[in-house]
Amino acid sequence: MDNSSDTARAAIDPSRLTKLTDQLQLGLVQLKAVSGSTNTELATLASAGQAGHLSVYFTEHQQAGKGRLGRSWVTPLGSSITVSVLVIPGANVSTEALSWYTMIAALAWSRAAERVAEVPVSIKWPNDLLAGEFKICGILAQLVPVANGYGVVIGTGMNVDQDREELPVPTATSLRLASSGSIDRTGLLAEYLKELVRLERSFRQVAGSVHVPLPGFDGQSLHQMVSAKLATLGHLVRVEFPDGSTIEATAVQLGTDGALILEDAAGKRREVLAGDVHHVRRADGKYA
Template sequence: MPSDASAGPSAARWSSLDRPPLNAAALQRALVTPDSLWTSVEVVAATGSTNSDLTARAAELPEGAVLVAEEQSAGRGRLDRSWVAPARSGLFLSVLLRPGPDVPQERWGWLTLLAGVATAGALSRAAGVDTALKWPNDLLVTVDGEERKAGGILAERTGDGVIIGIGLNVTLTEDELPVPGAGSLLLAQAKVTDREPLLKAVLRSLEQWYADWREAGGDPAASGLQETYAAGCSTLGRHVRAELPGGRELTGTAEAVDSDGRLVVRTAEGEREAVAAGDVVHLRPVR
C-alpha cells in the first residue's frame, strides 16, 4: 500500500489503551452477512504486505475476502515505495474483487479511483474530516491549513481479479510521520479515530460504490463515479508537473479526468495530453 518512506521513531511508548487492537470477531459479524459483498474478514497481528499475502492466496479465495494487518513491515505502494508505520496506528488492508464478464477489463483501471472515492467519502462521514483525492491514488487531509497525504490506494491485477490495498494513517503523531509532508486523521483533528468504525465505514462505502459501478457495466459516467471523483479531486484546476514513465515531464493545468480515468493536462501552448500513469506534483500557481 502506498507511501513514500519508512516510518519515524518507534511507537513503543504507546499502550494498548491508546491504540487498541481490532476485534476480528466483531468485524466479521458486522460485515460478513448473507447479502454482503464481503465473504471473510481476517485480521493478522503483523505481515509484510497485505496485498502480497492476498495475491498469494487469491486463487483459493472467493470474491470479497478482506485481509487487515495491525502492522506491516513491507507494505508497498506505487513505484515500489514502502509503507511502514507503528503497530495499530492506521488501517492497512487489502480486498479481493472479481468484476467478472459484466465489466470490460479496460474499465478495471477505474477501481483505483473508485476505492479512493469510497474511502474519502467514508472518512468524511465517519471521521468528520474533509478528505480530498490527489490523482491517481492519494488521500489528502488538511493539517494547519496545509494539504497532506494521509493515505493511498494500490490496485494490482491477479488472475481473474484485482487486489485493492488501502493504507491510511489514523493516529500517527507529528514525530511518527514517514516524511514531514505526511498527515494523519489525528493531526487533521478528526472527530473519530477509533479504527473499527472507520474500517466498517470504508468497507461499506467500497461495497456500495463497487455494486453501482458493476451494475453500470463499469461505466464511470453512468455509475456516477467519474463525476464524484472529479468533484473530490484536488488535482483538477491545479498547476501540475506530471513525471511520466521514461523520464519525461509534462507541466500544465490539470483540466479533467477522462472516461478512461486518465488525467487531462493542458500545457502553456494550449495542447491537451491525457496522462495514464506517472507521479503528479501540485505546483504553486503561475503568476
C-alpha cells in the same frame, strides 16, 4: 468521532467485523497482527483459489508493503488501517474498466473518513488522498489471475493515529492530527468497507460504465463523483514520468479511461495515464 484517548491505539475488534462480514456478504476475512504485504498475501490466496470476491486482508503492522513504483510502505503497530480487498467483478465488467477500482477505493475512503472523523478528504490523482494539502492515504491496486479471468486486489493505507514524528515525510498527516481527536479504527474500517461494497456493487450493475448513473447514488455517475472530489483538477501540476522526463501544465479534466487531461500554456491538451503528479505552488506559497 470518538474522542476518548483509550481507543486510539486499540486493536481492530474482530467481533464487530464478524457482524459486518455477514451483513455485507464478504468473502474470506483475515485479520493479522503482522504482515509482510497485505496485497501480496491476498493476491497469493486469490491466485490459489483460496480467496473469493470481497475477501478482506488486514494487518495491524505491515512490514514490507509496497506503494507505487516499488516504494516501501511500513506502518507503526496499531496506528493505521492497512487493508487489502479482492474484487472479482466477472465478465460483465471489461478489463479496461478495472483501473477504476483505484478511484472507487479513493471515493469510499473519502466518504468514510468524512463521516467518522469529520475530516474533509479529497483525491489526488492518481492514487492518493489528501486532508487539506497533506497526504493521508495511499492506494495500490493490482490485477491478479483468478479461476475465471482476473480480479483486482485493492490495497490501501490510511494514516489514523500517527504523531507528527511517526509520519514518513513532512507532506503527510494522520486523521488524528487533522481532526484533533482520537478515531475509532474499527468503526472507520467498517465504514470504508460499507462504502466500498456499495460502490463496487453499483459499478457492476452498470457493467463498469463510468458515465452511467450508479444505482443508489442520487443519479450521479462514478466519473461525476470522482471528478467532484479530485483536488488535482484546476491545479498547475508537474508530472514526472518513469523515464525521467517531466511536463508542467494545468489539470483540466478526468478522462473516460481515468487518464488525467492536461492543458499547457498554449492550449494544447495531453492525456497522462501514469506518472508522479505534484501540485505546483505559486511564488506566494499558495497552490496554483
